[in-house]
Every structure is written in C-alpha cells, then in structure tokens.
Amino acid sequence: MNDSFSFHPHRRRALCCGAAAIAGLFTSLAQAEASTPAMPWQAWPAQVADLLHQTFEGLDPVALWDVHTHLLGNGDSGSGCTIHPSMTEGWHPLERLRRAAIMQAAGVPGDALGNGGVDRAYVARLRTLAAGFPPGARWMLFAFDRALDDQARERPDWTTFHVPDAYAQQVAALTPERFGWVASIHPLRPDALDRLARALAGGALAIKWLPSAMSIDLRDRRLSTFYARLAASRTPLIVHCGEEKAVPGAGRNELGNPLLVRAPLQAGVRVIVAHCASLGQALDLDQRRPTSRPAFDLFTRLMDEPEWRDRLLGDASALFQVNRSAKVWRTVLQCADWHPRLLHGSDYPLPGVGPLYSTARLVHEGLLDANDVAPLERLRRHNPLLFDLALKRRVAWRGERLSPLVFDTRWHFESATIGIA
Numbered sequence: 001m002n003d004s005f006s007f008h009p010h011r012r013r014a015l016c017c018g019a020a021a022i023a024g025l026f027t028s029l030a031q032a033e034a035s036t037p038a039m040p041w042q043a044w045p046a047q048v049a050d051l052l053h054q055t056f057e058g059l060d061p062v063a064l065w066d067v068h069t070h071l072l073g074n075g076d077s078g079s080g081c082t083i084h085p086s087m088t089e090g091w092h093p094l095e096r097l098r099r100a101a102i103m104q105a106a107g108v109p110g111d112a113l114g115n116g117g118v119d120r121a122y123v124a125r126l127r128t129l130a131a132g133f134p135p136g137a138r139w140m141l142f143a144f145d146r147a148l149d150d151q152a153r154e155r156p157d158w159t160t161f162h163v164p165d166a167y168a169q170q171v172a173a174l175t176p177e178r179f180g181w182v183a184s185i186h187p188l189r190p191d192a193l194d195r196l197a198r199a200l201a202g203g204a205l206a207i208k209w210l211p212s213a214m215s216i217d218l219r220d221r222r223l224s225t226f227y228a229r230l231a232a233s234r235t236p237l238i239v240h241c242g243e244e245k246a247v248p249g250a251g252r253n254e255l256g257n258p259l260l261v262r263a264p265l266q267a268g269v270r271v272i273v274a275h276c277a278s279l280g281q282a283l284d285l286d287q288r289r290p291t292s293r294p295a296f297d298l299f300t301r302l303m304d305e306p307e308w309r310d311r312l313l314g315d316a317s318a319l320f321q322v323n324r325s326a327k328v329w330r331t332v333l334q335c336a337d338w339h340p341r342l343l344h345g346s347d348y349p350l351p352g353v354g355p356l357y358s359t360a361r362l363v364h365e366g367l368l369d370a371n372d373v374a375p376l377e378r379l380r381r382h383n384p385l386l387f388d389l390a391l392k393r394r395v396a397w398r399g400e401r402l403s404p405l406v407f408d409t410r411w412h413f414e415s416a417t418i419g420i421a
C-alpha cells in the first residue's frame with residue numbers, strides 16, 4: 001500500500017484524522033476481503049507469540065476498552081453513512097489508494113461494492129480483528145454527526161463524513177461482547193437534548209465531538225443545558241482538539257483549541273481530549289496577546305491544573321503515529337502522574353494505514369528496541385489493532401513505559417451506564 005500512497009514529510013500534517021480515516025476505510029475494506037480469520041497465538045512465529053504474551057501480561061482483558069474506534073461506511077447497506085464526494089473524488093492520492101485497495105481485494109467482484117459491500121466489509125473486518133483479542137476486550141464505535149452552522153442549519157457542504165447514532169448503536173448491539181457505541185450529537189440541534197436522552201437510554205457510553213469540523217464552539221452559552229445533562233449522567237464528552245487540516249468540515253481550526261475545554265470542565269463534565277491534542281498549533285488564549293503554541297503544550301497546561309484532576313482525561317490514540325513530535329512521545333511516557341488519566345484508544349482504522357506509523361523512526365528516537373520491529377511489523381500486516389496495542393506496550397523512554405492503568409479503561413464508563421440498563 002505504501003508505494004501507491006506516497007507519503008512526503010512536508011505533507012505529514014495534512015494527513016490527519018479525517019482523510020486518513022477515509023484512506024483507512026478502503027485499506028480495511030481491502031484487508032477485510034483478503035484477510036484470514038484471527039490467528040491463534042500459538043500459530044504465530046515464536047517472536048510474535050512472545051510479543052503478544054508480553055503485550056497482555058499484567059492486563060485484564062475485561063477492562064481493556066478501546067475508547068477511540070471509528071465506524072465508517074458509505075451507506076451502501078442502507079446504514080445512512082455518507083462520505084463527502086470531495087474525499088473520494090478528485091483528491092488523487094486517495095483515489096489511487098482506493099483503486100489499489102480494491103484491486104488488492106482479490107476475488108471481490110466489482111459489483112459487491114454497490115451492494116452493501118463497503119459498510120458490511122468494514123464491520124466484518126473489525127469483528128475479525130477483535131477476535132484476535134482475548135474475550136472481554138471491547139471497542140467503542142464512534143458515530144459522527146453532521147456539521148451545523150451558527151444558526152443551527154445542517155451544512156452538507158461542511159460534512160466530511162456522517163455516521164448516524166442509530167447505525168453505531170445497531171452495529172454494537174449485534175456484537176455486544178465486543179462493541180459498545182459512542183453517540184455524536186451536535187449540541188445546537190433543536191432536538192439535541194432529546195437525542196441525548198435517547199442515546200443514553202440506548203446505551204451510548206460517551207458523546208463525541210470534533211469541534212473544528214462540526215462547527216461547535218465549546219464556550220457557546222447555548223450549550224449549558226447539554227453540559228448539565230452530561231454532568232448529571234456522568235457521561236464523558238470525547239472532544240477532538242488540535243489541528244485537523246484534512247477534514248475540510250467547517251474548517252474552523254480555532255475551535256479545536258484545547259483551552260476551550262475549560263468550558264465543559266467548568267460545567268462539571270468529564271472531558272476526554274482525543275489524541276491529547278498532540279497535533280498542530282493553537283493560540284495561547286491565556287496570554288494578553290495570544291501567540292501560537294503547540295496544541296499539546298496547552299493540553300499539558302490543562303492537565304497540570306488541579307481543579308480538573310478528576311474530570312480531564314486524554315486518549316492515547318494516534319500518539320505514536322509518525323506525524324507526532326518526539327517531545328510528545330517522551331512527555332507522555334515520562335508523565336507517570338498522567339497515566340491514570342490516559343485512556344487507550346486505537347483510532348482504528350488508522351493503525352492499518354501504511355504511511356502513518358514508522359517503527360524505524362521510533363527506533364531512531366530511542367523509544368523502541370530494534371528487535372521489536374520485525375514482530376511488530378508482522379503483527380501489523382495481520383492485525384493492526386494488535387499491532388497498535390503491542391506498540392503502546394513496547395515504547396519506552398529511559399525505562400519509562402505507559403502504565404497498565406492506561407489500558408484499564410472500562411471503569412471510566414461504568415458510571416455512565418448505571419441505572420440505564
């Protein structure tokens with residue numbers, strides 16, 4: 001896949017969550033059709049089997065919930081999912097990748113793609129990958145609401161992709177031992193509170209927003225009732241902060257400023273900042289004359305503010321992608337006092353997208369033992385979810401690793417479901 005999707009260092013920033021997720025949709029689709037069922041550990045070469053044993057040693061699989069898993073589709077099964085045409089047409093590298101991925105899906109007749117093939121293959125692939133984990137491990141599947149403008153009008157032209165709540169709930173309900181679901185509700189919708197009530201009654205474990213793409217200003221006073229409901233139900237709000245250049249969406253990058261999450265925090269909401277805001281720049285609004293700073297530095301400031309200690313969390317998804325700085329890697333590994341507030345997430349399907357990870361760079365930066373590269377790469381080709389977890393368990397800086405607490409995520413969501421079943 002690498003040669004069909006050339007990856008240049010100067011474009012690293014441009015290939016972030018949304019575009020790469022769409023690329024991952026087609027990568028995972030290709031792999032879905034070509035993949036074999038989950039391989040039992042004893043069938044792996046000894047080096048990989050060792051790596052897997054080390055990965056799960058000291059972890060409770062029942063507590064291992066992946067808090068950042070994208071559910072994607074093109075709606076060909078009637079799921080209601082949409083992808084903006086600009087994401088699959090006209091952007092040549094993606095179109096090339098898509099074609100290559102489909103060709104790689106050997107034996108798939110072209111007409112399967114118009115017959116529920118994309119939606120279903122995506123979910124089938126995810127189930128196959130999940131089956132490679134011990135029983136108990138689960139994935140939180142994200143819905144993704146449309147963008148609305150300031151007057152609460154739906155904006156299809158800003159909506160990069162859309163995954164309805166009902167679809168996420170339905171997919172999770174079919175395989176509850178493996179999947180839970182996360183609702184996405186634009187808070188300016190006239191029926192936002194009703195949708196929230198329905199989502200919580202339907203078992204949603206959290207609410208996910210991508211403010212820059214969906215056009216949500218976290219400081220908007222109209223959000224106060226929505227926040228109050230989240231706080232009262234102890235439902236976590238997963239907020240994507242940091243730069244999001246490649247999701248055209250509403251294009252309001254200033255709304256991804258990590259400092260804006262103080263608004264829901266002040267309202268008593270538990271907030272999970274996706275990727276610890278580890279990509280891009282944001283204005284330091286705490287200065288009288290705000291200057292641009294790495295968004296991650298602003299997230300770090302919030303993590304150090306004592307008033308949010310029991311409320312502010314970060315997810316560890318995508319942190320070890322090649323487009324993050326070595327400073328991010330070292331900080332995350334060394335800040336042991338953060339680890340109880342860091343939550344494991346894969347950002348699936350991105351761990352399977354060729355150019356986004358470089359074990360060579362991690363070795364070069366001194367975070368990964370060169371002996372781990374071959375088994376990790378082997379694992380990645382077969383199961384990118386196992387690769388993502390194994391990688392996070394292996395990276396270290398001066399002997400400091402991510403604590404097992406990072407992978408003990410289930411308990412963060414239990415309170416959200418109390419009284420709802």
Ligand SMILES: [Zn+2]
Pocket residue numbers: 017068070347
């Ligand atoms: Zn994501």
